[in-house]
Amino acid sequence: EPEVTQTPSHQVTQMGQEVILRCVPISNHLYFYWYRQILGQKVEFLVSFYNNEISEKSEIFDDQFSVERPDGSNFTLKIRSTKLEDSAMYFCASYGAYSTNEKLFFGSGTQLSVL
């Protein structure tokens, strides 16, 4: 089965630093997402991206966050100035829009630790 790939699997950074989390969605998918999960809590929606623009974002996705699809394959999440509370597992997901269901394919996640 096709996979969504995320790198790195773990990222440790100092508070105030910028981080970029990378994702390679499934190649012919059209919708892309970032979710996060703080340890022990529910998976929370951050942002969705379609047709080279943000289609929806949550309250969590403030000005410190940005997404980009710099080329035909990568989808990145940038956190400009990390805070301690940004520590979480970040999941990328993609969706094909041509499939018969709304199944999202998730990557294995990037564990971000902000010190």
Added chain:
Amino acid sequence: SQQGEEDPQALSIQEGENATMNCSYKTSINNLQWYRQNSGRGLVHLILIRSNEREKHSGRLRVTLDTSKKSSSLLITASRAADTASYFCATGGGSQGNLIFGKGTKLSVKP
């Protein structure tokens, strides 16, 4: 908004037993999905049930949906130690917008 909410929060059973997890939601839906998450890993899609369906099977999984009660259940029959994971229900998704997840049920299957 809190959409899917699962119960119980944690469930511990012996291998071979059945495990039932429930999910309630608040707004109208087109479908409801169940995902599994092994500890520290990504989410794996298990099964989707549409709002016009009442029951769906996939292997050892059985999902029911009661739109009048805004609830769904996931039954895992003849559980195995490898079923140990957290299980989440989610609504929305795809072209309908973002998936909203519940808090999950942590299932522990003891050998």
